Amino acid sequence: MDLILKGILNSHHPETLKGQLIEKKLIPAASQPITPEGCHMVFTTSWDFSVNGDSEFTQDIGMKVFKAWAYYNKSTLAEFLVPQNLLNYMMDINAKNKARLIKLIHYSLEMLWETENFKSLCHIVQTQSVTCLLENKELSVLVAFTELFRYIPQCVPMGDLTSKLCIAIIHCLANIRVPDQSNEMGGFIFDISKVCNFLQTIWNSSESSVQKTLETMYFLLQQDTKDCSPVLAAVVEALPLQLLHEVVPLLLKDKSADKGLTLVVGRMLDWLYWPKAINISSWILTVLKGMASSKKFSLLMIIFEAKIEQVCIA
Numbered sequence: 181m182d183l184i185l186k187g188i189l190n191s192h193h194p195e196t197l198k199g200q201l202i203e204k205k206l207i208p209a210a211s212q213p214i215t216p217e218g219c220h221m222v223f224t225t226s227w228d229f230s231v232n233g234d235s236e237f238t239q240d241i242g243m244k245v246f247k248a249w250a251y252y253n254k255s256t257l258a259e260f261l262v263p264q265n266l267l268n269y270m271m272d273i274n275a276k277n278k279a280r281l282i283k284l285i286h287y288s289l290e291m292l293w294e295t296e297n298f299k300s301l302c303h304i305v306q307t308q309s310v311t312c313l314l315e316n317k318e319l320s321v322l323v324a325f326t327e328l329f330r331y332i333p334q335c336v337p338m339g340d341l342t343s344k345l346c347i348a349i350i351h352c353l354a355n356i357r358v359p360d361q362s363n364e365m366g367g368f369i370f371d372i373s374k375v376c377n378f379l380q381t382i383w384n385s386s387e388s389s390v391q392k393t394l395e396t397m398y399f400l401l402q403q404d405t406k407d408c409s410p411v412l413a414a415v416v417e418a419l420p421l422q423l424l425h426e427v428v429p430l431l432l433k434d435k436s437a438d439k440g441l442t443l444v445v446g447r448m449l450d451w452l453y454w455p456k457a458i459n460i461s462s463w464i465l466t467v468l469k470g471m472a473s474s475k476k477f478s479l480l481m482i483i484f485e486a487k488i489e490q491v492c493i494a
Contacts, residue, residue: 181222182225185226188202188206189242210251216256219249223250223256226246227242229241230246230284231275231280232274232275232276239277243284251291254292257291258295261297266285266304267304270308271308279318279323282312282325286324286327289328305335306335306336306337309337310344310345314351317351317352319368321352322349322353322356327374336382342382342388345389346379347396349375353375356411369456372414377418379415390423393419394419400412402441413451417454417457417459419459421462424463431470432467432471432476445467445468
């Protein structure tokens with residue numbers, strides 16, 4: 181069956197015909213008797229097409245075939261996705277579509293929920309997810325992990341790795357570019373919201389993760405570079421407002437951080453145009469009032485001269 185899958189997808193037939201052949205030959209065969217070796221080969225081949233296929237169509241077909249065969253052959257799937265195999269897949273730096281990889285792992289774990297290796301597989305995801313995110317700072321990968329963590333919480337990194345996960349997510353978001361096309365914004369904002377909602381669940385269970393998130397945000401925002409995505413505005417929106425009265429006074433006490441604080445406020449003023457920006461203005465006003473109370477008038481002048489248009493409109 182794996183040879184049939186390869187033959188169809190590697191042929192020169194139109195995609196429509198290829199899809200019809202897959203539906204007629206491969207999908208129904210998933211529920212038919214087959215040797216474990218033959219099924220294993222289908223898993224290997226369909227997984228490879230799903231992750232490394234040379235087109236979205238090929239990757240879609242690979243995913244569809246894998247899911248169908250995994251559903252009807254759970255015992256062979258358990259033999260296929262053993263811990264070492266999963267580790268190899270997650271560490272594969274040559275995988276073309278890492279988001280597909282995470283989706284395959286997600287579906288496989290749902291199928292293997294009651295198997296003896298389930299906990300070991302989840303542990304591998306826990307230990308490898310931070311590295312995987314930092315090596316693949318793409319929204320699709322971030323969303324795939326968020327969905328995996330949401331439905332299979334056993335995969336969420338624990339202990340010290342929880343804070344490292346928050347740091348990795350912030351670095352990913354800081355690297356994401358906003359779409360140029362207006363018709364893509366709806367889905368984009370929806371995906372960013374998914375990620376921020378997940379962050380909130382982490383913050384609610386770990387105070388240290390909130391602190392690490394704030395530290396990472398502040399570090400990135402005060403860097404004198406343009407490579408800091410406005411997507412981080414969504415993280416500020418998600419932060420508990422009560423943190424204002426804890427964080428801002430600490431920032432204002434540190435005189436050595438004045439230059440960085442100026443850059444942070446300037447960037448946050450740029451974010452006032454972010455969709456659903458409600459809490460950002462509270463953070464900005466609290467910092468500005470704090471600066472005035474601390475008599476940091478020279479910093480206020482720098483900010484207002486650089487951002488007069490945003491300040492007036494806001």
